[in-house]
Amino acid sequence: MLRYLLVLTFLFQFFTAQSQEKVTLNGYVRDAGNGEELIGVTVFIPSLKAGTVTNDYGFYAITVPKGTYDIQYSFVGYKIENVKLELNGNTSRNIELSTEAEQMDEVVIEAKPLDENVASVQMSKNTVNMTQVKKLPALFGEVDIIKNIQMMPGVITAGEGTSAFFVRGGSGDQNLILIDEAPVYDPSHLFGLFSVFNADVIKDSEIYRGGIPARYGGRLSSIVDVRTKDGNNKCYEVNGGIGTLASRVAIEGPIVKDKSSFIVSGRRSYADLFLRAAGEDNIVYFYDINAKVNLKYNNNNRFFLSFYNGRDVFKFGGDFGFNWGNMTGTFRWNHLFNDRLFMNTSLIASNFDYKLGLDDAISGFEWTSNLQELSLKNDLSYALNTKNELSFGYHLTGRSFSPGHIQPTSGSSFFSELKLEKMYALDHGIYVSNQQKVSDKFMLDYGLRLSVFQNVGTADVYLYRDPKDNVQQDRTDTLHYDAWQTIKTYVNLEPRLGIRYALDEKQSIKVSYNRMVQNTHLLASGTVPVPFNTWNPSSYYLKPQLADQIAGGYFRNFNNNMYEFSIEGYYKDFKNVTDFADNAQLFFNDDLSTEFRQGDSWSYGAELMLNKKQGKLIGMATYTWSKTMREIPGVNQGKEFPANHDRRNVVNIQASYDLNEKWTFGAAFTYSTGRPITLPEGKYEFGTYNPDHITDRNRYRLPDFHRLDLSVTLNPRKNLSRKWKGQWVFSVYNAYNRQNPFTVYTRTKEDDDGNVVGDGTEKEARLIYLFPILPSVTYNIKFNCF
Incomplete structure (x- = not known):
């Protein structure tokens, strides 16, 4: 631990010495209508071709040489905000963005920031847009982000009527599912028909399938951060x-x-x-x-x-x-x-x-x-x-x-x-x-x-x-x-x-x-995780x-x-x-x-x-x-x-x-x-x-x-x-009305009236479907x- 702190101290001193002639712009970006902090807003300075994004708490910080800059704040579904700032010293600037529905006149942007899909170093990540999800079909009308995640590339479902999903070869217990940073060990209701996430209270959710940042740990396959x-x-x-x-x-x-x-x-x-x-x-x-x-x-x-x-x-x-x-x-x-x-x-x-x-x-x-x-x-x-x-x-x-x-x-x-x-x-x-x-x-x-x-x-x-x-x-x-x-x-x-x-x-x-x-290990012998499986820690064996x-x-x-x-x-x-x-x-x-x-x-x-x-x-x-x-x-x-x-x-x-x-x-x-x-x-x-x-x-x-x-x-x-x-x-x-197979089981062969055929040694396979x-x-x- 001491070695770790010494390395960090050295890094701080080194980079501070290298950047004494620069200034920092920081602040929070919020929704103008309700004051919610917005996660993943792009803050872009075209003249420097440099930018950053707001973190999980809506905060951003970018360090630049002194000068006057045009700064663009952009987020999907919101009006782009252009701000001209003279940065002669460290400056704090909070920004409020209006939704496109509140935009009265069309705004034309000459130099748009690159989209995160191309510009970001992050790959194998998808963000769930709640506005779009609410327009899609939902079982019994219950909007479900887990069902939406199951539609993402690299994500595979166990079958119909389950919240279990498998990412790039990993099993169901190898997904870390978080709600406000707290782990949820079983995200299902009614054995997986619905998930535990109420769409009305969700602000943002992301799934990482690969390229997982170092701040996350504890699971092998994916991170779902709600x-x-x-x-x-x-x-x-x-x-x-x-x-x-x-x-x-x-x-x-x-x-x-x-x-x-x-x-x-x-x-x-x-x-x-x-x-x-x-x-x-x-x-x-x-x-x-x-x-x-x-x-x-x-x-x-x-x-x-x-x-x-x-x-x-x-x-x-x-x-x-x-x-x-x-x-x-x-x-x-x-x-x-x-x-x-x-x-x-x-x-x-x-x-x-x-x-x-x-x-x-x-x-x-x-x-x-x-x-x-x-x-x-x-x-x-x-x-x-x-x-x-x-x-x-x-x-x-x-x-x-x-x-x-x-x-x-x-x-x-x-x-x-x-x-x-x-x-x-x-x-x-x-x-x-x-x-x-x-x-x-x-x-x-x-x-x-x-x-x-x-x-x-x-x-x-x-x-x-x-x-x-x-x-x-x-x-x-x-x-x-x-x-x-x-x-x-x-x-x-x-x-x-x-x-x-x-x-x-x-x-x-x-x-x-x-x-x-x-x-942590889920001790289960079946394909679909059920609530009655048991979790164990790594141990002597x-x-x-x-x-x-x-x-x-x-x-x-x-x-x-x-x-x-x-x-x-x-x-x-x-x-x-x-x-x-x-x-x-x-x-x-x-x-x-x-x-x-x-x-x-x-x-x-x-x-x-x-x-x-x-x-x-x-x-x-x-x-x-x-x-x-x-x-x-x-x-x-x-x-x-x-x-x-x-x-x-x-x-x-x-x-x-x-x-x-x-x-x-x-x-x-x-x-x-x-x-x-x-x-x-x-x-x-x-x-x-x-x-x-x-x-x-x-x-x-x-x-x-x-x-x-x-x-x-x-x-x-x-x-x-x-x-x-x-x-x-x-x-x-x-x-x-597709009869999708949920599972198959075997039983002693019977005729149409339910009578055992022959001496009872012959088996037959029966298919079960849910909906x-x-x-x-x-x-x-x-x-x-x-």
Whole structure:
């Protein structure tokens, strides 16, 4: 740590000495209508051909020689703001941008800044535009950013009706999903029909598939970074909607005008209300609550406090039930030390838990499990000059894993109390990176992250005669570790590199490399992550997962940046990926370490994207070809096999068309080749037991998947004297009623009347699909500023 601080001190002194004749312009960029800070705004100085973008908190800083400059502030969906400033000393300038809808006269810009698609060194990244997403079809009218992310290049779904997604060969648990910097371990409602993200409170969301910045760590495949709105600090607003399955409401407004604000939202499904009214014992519902307050103490200090709580509840027959949920809290402090040095300090808490229970006098039980996390993050950025921007920081995370606790609910229950041992871990991350503009054509982004992971006590570690023998599980000794005593330490370096070479103002070539380390493991034997899978830390037997990825691409813009085109290729090598031996026992197993196997995986592919960002017709078309294989000792007889999520071809098209101010039409089409599955090829006799005979893992594939969704949005004629406006959204999911396969299972062959055919030894495969054609209607309402 001391060496790290000395290096940073030297860098500060060196670059400060080199830039004494320069000045720094900084500030925040906000939405003129509601005061929200805008993320990713381009700040461009044409005469220097230099610029920067606002960070995740809406702050920007750029260091330039003294002089007078024309400065352009631009952001998609907003009017470009031109400002002329005389910079004779360090200057702070906050900017407010108006939306295009508020623009009265057309503004013609002579020298437009380069679009991020071409100009940025960042590759393999997509930003979810919430305005555009809300115009697209949605299942049961619930706008869902995860469903939109599943349409991005390089992203593959597990199947219909799930929030699980797989990025460039990685499994579902290898995606880090954040809401206001807090991790969400299960982002699904109703087993994946919907995600936990309420679209009404989302300000910005990004997905990184490669070229991942050094400030992120902890997962191998992708980062999904979701930021919620801060709340309107100018006036009060109410947004809401009544849908086929759920309703929602959001209230926001100033606490002290232009200084502090709040936003509170809630969403709940209500199928259970109708079931109760009909006298049904089966109850199913979910809910979300989001809340946030912020205070602008002064231009150098800002404070934020955000909260999320969501839960799913299922009860069947009044006796059996289960539920799961996430709860997160984030406290952030933004501090500006001087004109160049910006800091964000965050204290983050996250909890994921699930419960199962049976209310019965004889067999009553309650089973609980959870994962709790507490993090302290300190991230700093230093604007060295127009050609260098340094970022560095330290992250500390403590985790507590409770894999399972079962207890009887009555004194007469035949269940006995059983509690699996808790596991604890400390995760340290130190990083430093620099984005350097070498020349007008050549740009670099390089950095290094140091990951130090500690599995700590209190714990008992069992030693085995053969740790891979999951049949005998023969223990030879037990090692005891006291509280906070280190059981195992893993140290890994994670280098990151991004290179951009601009062929001209309209096209560029980019290359990236990153190594990622993951020390949390989802113990699951199926393809689709479900809430009842168990998370474990790296430990005495379980090594960290590693991934090295190299990617390259060509990026081109057309027609004044109206169209973005890119083609990317990648190769990704995984080490220590986790799988399980056949017939592994994953639940309530004190000898779980004998069940898992670790080995290698590799994935490679190509991704094409065409994105139209402006005009009445906007949309995106993507194509992904990829191949993902695994080779794990003790699995599939040691032979390589395709991963469960290996889909070779994926095509996604989504578009919306604004016919006029009243009518908007949306469409989304998806196609993918079938995913691999393992099926029995026969049966054999073992005494009185007749188990299935299974040969190669994932030898078969489901049929191809394709679906078309349609939507129509009606905005009634405006009444200028009315303080509210309504909107109708009509959607059709699976418009041509495709019976897409969700899974296949085998059973004893039966005739059409359900009678067993022959002697009962013959098997047949049965296909399950989830959704036929599903129409839905949603009414949205918004009360304007009051």
